[in-house]
Amino acid sequence: MDIKAKIYEWIDAHEREYVEDVKRLVAVKSVKGPAEPGKPYGPGPAAALAAAAEMCEGYGFSVKNYENHAVTADMNACEPGVDILAHMDVVGEGDGWDTDPYVATEKDGILYGRGTSDDKGPAVAALYAMRALKELGVPLTKNVRLILGADEESGSQDMVYYYSKEKPAPGTFSPDAAFPIFNTEKGRYAPFFKKAWETETVLPRVKTFDGGIVVNILPADASAVVAGVAAADVEAVCAKLAEELKVGYTVAAEGEDVKVSVKGVGCHASMPALGVNGITALITILAALPLADCDSTKAILGLNKLFPHGDGEGKAMGVAMKDELSGPLTMALTVFHINENGADGAIDCRASVCATEENCRQVGDKNLTDAGFEVKSFMNPPHHTPADTPFVQALLSAYEEVTGEKGGCYSMGGGTYVHGIEGGVAFGAGFMGFDGGAHGANEKMKISDMIKATKVYAMSIYNICK
Numbered sequence: 001m002d003i004k005a006k007i008y009e010w011i012d013a014h015e016r017e018y019v020e021d022v023k024r025l026v027a028v029k030s031v032k033g034p035a036e037p038g039k040p041y042g043p044g045p046a047a048a049l050a051a052a053a054e055m056c057e058g059y060g061f062s063v064k065n066y067e068n069h070a071v072t073a074d075m076n077a078c079e080p081g082v083d084i085l086a087h088m089d090v091v092g093e094g095d096g097w098d099t100d101p102y103v104a105t106e107k108d109g110i111l112y113g114r115g116t117s118d119d120k121g122p123a124v125a126a127l128y129a130m131r132a133l134k135e136l137g138v139p140l141t142k143n144v145r146l147i148l149g150a151d152e153e154s155g156s157q158d159m160v161y162y163y164s165k166e167k168p169a170p171g172t173f174s175p176d177a178a179f180p181i182f183n184t185e186k187g188r189y190a191p192f193f194k195k196a197w198e199t200e201t202v203l204p205r206v207k208t209f210d211g212g213i214v215v216n217i218l219p220a221d222a223s224a225v226v227a228g229v230a231a232a233d234v235e236a237v238c239a240k241l242a243e244e245l246k247v248g249y250t251v252a253a254e255g256e257d258v259k260v261s262v263k264g265v266g267c268h269a270s271m272p273a274l275g276v277n278g279i280t281a282l283i284t285i286l287a288a289l290p291l292a293d294c295d296s297t298k299a300i301l302g303l304n305k306l307f308p309h310g311d312g313e314g315k316a317m318g319v320a321m322k323d324e325l326s327g328p329l330t331m332a333l334t335v336f337h338i339n340e341n342g343a344d345g346a347i348d349c350r351a352s353v354c355a356t357e358e359n360c361r362q363v364g365d366k367n368l369t370d371a372g373f374e375v376k377s378f379m380n381p382p383h384h385t386p387a388d389t390p391f392v393q394a395l396l397s398a399y400e401e402v403t404g405e406k407g408g409c410y411s412m413g414g415g416t417y418v419h420g421i422e423g424g425v426a427f428g429a430g431f432m433g434f435d436g437g438a439h440g441a442n443e444k445m446k447i448s449d450m451i452k453a454t455k456v457y458a459m460s461i462y463n464i465c466k
C-alpha cells in the first residue's frame with residue numbers, strides 16, 4: 001500500500017474521533033470578553049486554547065502556550081516547513097438557532113454549532129492531517145506548526161503578539177476560508193466621519209437617524225425620526241420609491257413626529273452587491289422630503305450625493321477602480337447616526353491591489369470633507385502571494401490530487417490571518433457550493449467535506465515536508 005492510500009485510510013478510519021474532537025471544542029464558548037490577568041481576550045478564548053492544547057498534547061505533539069494569545073503544536077524538531085494558522089475564538093451566537101450553538105449537533109452528515117466551520121472544524125482538520133502523518137510514522141524532514149489563535153474575530157492582536165516572538169515558516173496557510181486558494185486579499189480604506197451642530201429648531205428636519213452597528217456589516221435596517229412633516233406625506237414618498245430601492249418600509253406617528261423605518265437585505269460589507277443597504281435607501285427617501293436648510297439636512301444631502309443607493313463600487317465617491325488580481329474596489333456606507341447635536345458614520349471599503357493613498361484615501365477623505373464632515377481614516381495595504389511559488393503549487397497539487405478538481409488562485413475582499421505574512425495564502429477548509437454560514441445562526445459543516453479537507457492538508461504537508 002502506498003503512503004497516499006495509507007493516509008486516506010487512516011483519515012477515513014478516524015472520522016468519528018474527528019467529529020468528537022470538534023464537539024469538544026465547540027462546547028467551549030470562546031467569545032471575546034474583557035481582559036483578565038493572563039487572559040488577554042477573557043476567559044472564553046483562554047479556555048478554548050487550553051482545551052486545544054490538551055488535545056494536541058494528547059496526540060503527542062509538543063505544545064506551547066503564548067500567554068493565552070495563541071497555542072502552537074509542533075510536528076517535530078526539524079527546521080520550519082509549514083505554519084498552519086487557525087483560530088479558536090468565535091463570534092457571539094446571536095439569535096435564530098434551531099439547536100444549542102455550543103452543543104454541536106449532527107443531522108444527516110452535517111454538524112451544527114458555533115465554530116463548526118469558522119474555525120474549529122477546519123482547525124481540527126489540520127490537526128488530524130498532522131496526526132495521520134505522525135501516527136503512520138511518515139518520515140518528514142521539516143516541521144509543521146499548527147498555530148491556534150484566540151483573537152481572529154476581533155482584530156487579530158493574537159498574531160501581533162505571536163509574531164513579535166516568532167518568525168513565520170517558509171510557507172504559511174490558513175484554513176479559514178474556502179478551497180482552492182485565496183492568494184490575494186484586498187486592502188482596506190476605512191474612513192470615519194462626523195459633524196457636530198447646535199440643537200436645531202427649524203422645520204421640517206431629521207431629528208434622529210439610526211443605521212448600522214459595525215463597519216463590516218452592510219445593514220438591512222435603518223430608521224429616522226422626522227419633525228414637521230405629515231405622516232401621509234412621508235408615506236407617499238416611501239410608496240413612490242420603495243420598489244425602486246428594493247426595501248420594505250413602515251411609517252408611524254411618534255408624538256408630533258414621524259418615524260420611518262426601512263428594511264433591505266443585510267450582508268457582509270465586502271460584497272455590497274449581495275445586499276440592499278437600509279442606510280442609503282432611507283437617505284434617498286429623506287432626501288426626497290422638503291427638509292429645511294440646516295446642518296442635519298446638509299449631512300443627508302451630502303451623503304445622498306456621495307453614496308447613491310446601489311453604488312457599491314465607490315463611483316460617486318470618485319474611487320471606483322479595478323484590476324486583474326483583485327477585481328473592483330467595493331465601498332459601502334455601513335454606519336450612520338444622527339442625533340439632535342450631530343452626525344457620525346463609517347464606511348467599509350475593500351480596496352483593489354491598484355489602490356493607493358493618492359487615488360483612494362485622499363480622494364475619499366476630500367469628498368467627505370467637502371460634504372462638511374470631519375474625517376479620520378486609515379488605509380491598510382492589500383495582500384498578495386504570487387500563484388507560481390513552489391509552496392502555492394504544492395498546495396494546489398494536493399488539492400487537485402485529493403478532489404480531482406482543477407485548482408486555482410482567487411481574490412477576496414475579507415482579510416485572513418495570513419494578511420501581511422509573506423508567502424501566505426488562505427487554503428480551505430470550505431468547499432464551493434456549501435455555505436457554512438459563518439457568524440450566522442445554525443453555522444454548520446459537512447463532515448464528509450472536512451474529511452476531504454483533512455486529506456488535502458495531509459497531502460499538502462507531505463508534499464512540502466517529506
Ligand SMILES: [Zn+2]
Pocket residue numbers: 087118119152176
Ligand atoms: Zn474565521
